[in-house]
Amino acid sequence: MRNGVNVTALAATINAVRQQPKLAQFKFRARNQWDTGGHNVATVHDFYGTCQDMEHKEPFTMHADEPAVLLGEDQGANPVEFVLAGLSGCMTTTLAYHSASRGLNIESIESEFEGDIDLQGLFDLDPNVRPGYREIRVKFRVKGDADEATIQELLRKSPVYDTLANPVKIKIEVEKV
Amino acid sequence: MRNGVNVTALAATINAVRQQPKLAQFKFRARNQWDTGGHNVATVHDFYGTCQDMEHKEPFTMHADEPAVLLGEDQGANPVEFVLAGLSGCMTTTLAYHSASRGLNIESIESEFEGDIDLQGLFDLDPNVRPGYREIRVKFRVKGDADEATIQELLRKSPVYDTLANPVKIKIEVEKV
Secondary structure, eight states, X not given: OBTTBOHHHHHHHHHHHHHOGGXXXXXXXXXXXXXXXXXXXXXXXXXXXXXXXXXXXXXXEEEEOOOGGGTSOOSSOOHHHHHHHHHHHHHHXXXXXXXXXXXXXXXXXXXXXXXXXXXXXXXXXXTXXXXXXXXXXXXXXXXXXXXXXXXXXXXXXXXXXXXXXXXXXXXXXXXXX | OBTTXXXXXXXXXXXXXXXXXXXXXXXXXXXXXXXXXXXXXXXXXXXXETTEEEEEEEEEEEEEOOOGGGTSOOSSOOHHHHXXXXXXXXXXXXXXXXXXXXXXXXXXXXXXXXXXXXXXXXXXXXXXXXXXXXXXXXXXXXXXXXXXXXXXXXXXXXXXXXXXXXXXEEEEEEEEO
């Protein structure tokens, strides 16, 4: 074990994927049920990977809401904050796993994330303002063997970092019921 | 109230922003503390908006982990699933708020999200494979006044939809401690 990662199993996983690339095809899923106003509940349970349908041990539910200033009742983080949380988790795990794979011991990882949103975009007040994040700033404080340049390199391998930094194709289907 | 949204307050908010665009500048934040392996904990509490520092009623903590097949202990959804949860919450809230603003009553919103990730990207096995989501498919089932074309239009105003569909500038700072 290194950094809490079973490096033997990690090497075996990477080798299995190298032999059979179809094992690497994963599909992740979420469902969402609107309650009212800014409150809704997402559930994550099943996914697909290594050529089979799988499930988490238990379903994970996540309440999203808006704070009072954005006309909600503050029953959960808001959706754009969930994205920062996902980015933070992904960059952290990517650093821990890749460091383990390279034989680098990590003692601690702490990080802070801040992103800018101009609500003129969401409210359709200025066509030149995008509704989403304009910029996200990330600070990592790391204790361990990896040097700064290596940490910078490894953090950029994060799937959520790539998902945000580069465009993703999104297909939307709507059914009236 | 329409769709659980105070439409008088919503119109007042939009009008205030139209008069003073700096009220629309929001900064959302998250912190993350690594535990071990694929387990880490994100916290969302303070944010900035309407020209002042604010806080949620309480800090929201989110445990991320990986399932056993990805060498974790499955103590929470994984980071790429958090992104789908954020997308689901944001598209749902955007539909509820914009429909309310247009005088359209919505009775129910349910949705499903599925995204494709090829782990050859994360594992550095193929430089042509991106680590993040290649494609995300979204299905909405909506009961209410809005017609299908309007729903399609409103869902695309979502800040998280825009954040994923288009590139975001991300700056990374690393400190060795």
